[in-house]
Amino acid sequence: MEGTDEGEIFKSLMPCDPSKIPNVTLTDYLFGFLNKRLHAVAENPWLIDVCTGKRVLFGEVEELARKVASGLARRGFAKGDILYFVSYEIVNIGILQLAVWLLGGATRGSFQIEQPEEFRRQIDQVQSKFLAVDPETVQSIKKAIALADYECALINVGDSQVEHTLEFSDLANDDGTAFPAVTDIDPENDVLFICNTSGSTGTPKGVMHTHKNIVSLMASFEVLLFANYGYDESLLFTASNFAISIFWVSCVYLATGNTIYCIGRYKKEEYLDHVLKYKPKKMSLYPYITSWLARSSELQKHDLSFIKDITLGGSVMDPTTIRLLQNGFPEAEINMTYASTETIAVSIHFKRSDLPQFGYSPDGEEMVSSGVLCPLMQAKILDLETGKLLGRNKLGKLCIKGMHVMKGYLIGKGKEPSRSCFDEEGWFDTGDVAFFDSTGQLFVRERVSSMFKYYMHFVNPTEIEAILQEHPTVQMACVIGVPNKETTNLAKAIVVLKEGKSASEEELLKLVAVKLPFYKHLYGGLQFVDSLPENKGRKVDRVAILKMYS
Template identity: 25%
Template structure:
């Protein structure tokens, strides 16, 4: 037997032994108190920042590609990214006066510069707050105010939106532009390319940075279980713990980067969302993978990129799995390099997975994971090799779960209830929102997910329904309260309620129920256009229904179930 064959055999035996241990421990997942523990190996959480964690093994793969644009081939090696991001970090402190704990907003599509900008902000001691690049000025200004941003990074094509947002917010903060061509830098802006390529900048100022693992490093905005967007405070420890959890052998989906091997991961899920930022961007930087960015999604680009860049790991949302199961360009040839496909963002049916596997025409590691912005995001994951496509698996390492009834009492196997989670990846809390924190954290420190789940006798968890009011459009969260507030700004509208209704392609879409002020008349089309001007495309109201009165409880809460019942 050759040395290489012997090494491979040892790895296989090691996996078999670990799988055997996992099987043996599954019966102990349920505790006597009806808590769900994890069967996965315990992790040690390094006492470091995300910046230090990501660059820890840089010397192992300096010449490997960190990020590359699928359309243009423009990209960076790990060594280039390290040097450029540090120069950018130094200039953030020296020229823009960013200090420890200051928030810098990032409003970008998935471009190869995104990882450099994000890690550069952390290197400067800052906090990253991401904004969807298709947001309107109305949406952007609200987040800039809530996050107390001291600067914003964006593209030239988004500059007008940002400028209008700053006017609305009455803010005067620096704008950093990322140029991907030779155009001149717009007036009164900084150029990321110049800040990062400044070979004369004094990087010694970065020694002044003092950030601890418990400090907030990432501030995405989520609607939680209900209501308007809230700032989710994720610490360095939260993200580092979650990356360590992803590395555990029973669930990991990457192979080690070596001189002869580098996993290629498709950066199609948005980096401005926690799924893309943590799982695809930061974690894959920490293991030396190649991140292939897809700025604009269309089927031809998507399938061409999968084949051309030999994508081995794909993190997907349901619309992408559905596309791969139905599109003519989806063939065993275009999908030939895929080794692992992880679905997240929303549940997926077994039949949808089977259609995809028929196109693939071979076995692959296909699993359905579960996470939330508030859990950094990964919280529950099936083991490698599972062929149950409905389950989301077991709590990840160092994580506990409970399924509870309406009185927060734990239920047993095969009983439905709200899913609660506790672990090192759970957020610090919602920024400046003690009321929301008191609603989502129990007295014993569990986070209330707002999702209805069930676990079988072995502890395998399945999401069965959603308690939360969020509408999921193609995996994006749409909070009804936000649309209701926009609707009530219309001069003819007295009251409004929004619910999600089923849609063949998008999963769900928003439908608005509207009560007009006395004597007012307005067409549904006009209301749709009014909302359209104020929100991103995925939040647009698809249907309008006029009512005399919005059904509400005695406490004044909208009875959304009653409204949804009219659409069944």
């Protein structure tokens, strides 16, 4: 960490020489690592769609991707083209994306139940000549194409045939002779993946990542990710096929020769069935699963000792939920990470680290650590009101800089990306409130946009939510600031109780009043609901809740 008279620039505790990051395409990097291990994993699956049973073996991946690439090239797909996909498919989309990247193209996926007008907007941005669909999404995409009066080829990646589409099987059965001899890809500047933000602050934005972004992150983790990986690091993963998380995890597991059990269609009532059927070594959980799972009585009915590692991400988690989850999975190491669509990964825990999992904010709130900065990553904390550079144990806005931070936001094909969230020195504004403790661990408190004021006091919703979720009857809670002329805002809680449990409003209001200072009390009241709305990133949709309950 570099100290100054005013504050500090925080650096990673994991050393990495940036000059050793290879200047190669992502596919060259992935297949280079996989081929070193292929003798041991050729007959093992890379991706398994647990909802359909479809799978692809490591020994098939590269040849299949090259055949599909040849089939695309034969039909006019060229370097710089962008394939847009809207599908629930996991395996065929995984192969199709590799094929596009081999050709020097890029991919962009979307939330499957957007309105046709939003599909049209996203398609217009990338000017796609090829759109991948399945039988469930094809009609919405056809409506979007009609709105745009747009000509393009539809690729059906689903299992049942769709009229007037190019079948994925036709691409997969190509003889490979149209695969170009040279693609002339520029790893540092050429984009390969455009991922939509969750839209929590408005219309989803397209986040542009280059080959170099991804390769630099993977290469900086080579010792941690590859040298120490065996062939039994199977992972049960819940994420839509268009998310940055499944993109990153799929790349890591392809390179290391390990299997991902993918749940592309999450249903709460089926989740533990998948866990017990496949018995993965690892699980990756997001807020919409974690809070429910940690409080589920089903955990005590099964032997879950085969789970050795649980990674949490996507949102701030409270200590109570973490402790409940640890009780349910006593053999698992539980790690909180911090990442975003724009940054892929910012901080991570060392395995079996001696660093404490919990800590306290400068104002005394118990919080969960997000680990230490990833290799080649720098960070700084700025005062929320003055913008002054802060030091350790000071809450402020988190800004980061690193080789794997996005190139920028998509404006349109052929146009320079927007870098509106970067300052003139290249620092990216995460929009999150955080602090670093004395050991260099990162603690993320809340989105700046989610915080509100009560008179002159900043109120952090997640702190109040954490207190509510300590109550044995509470399944989930969301706190919002209801506008008030006198106080600026009043804190109001929207609460989901566990099935079959009851609690009074007075009881929960008193719990918060006893544990928190006056300006964090629920002066706006408390309302019980059956469920909380989620946004496209499967996080609690605070914007929708504010509109519904303020």
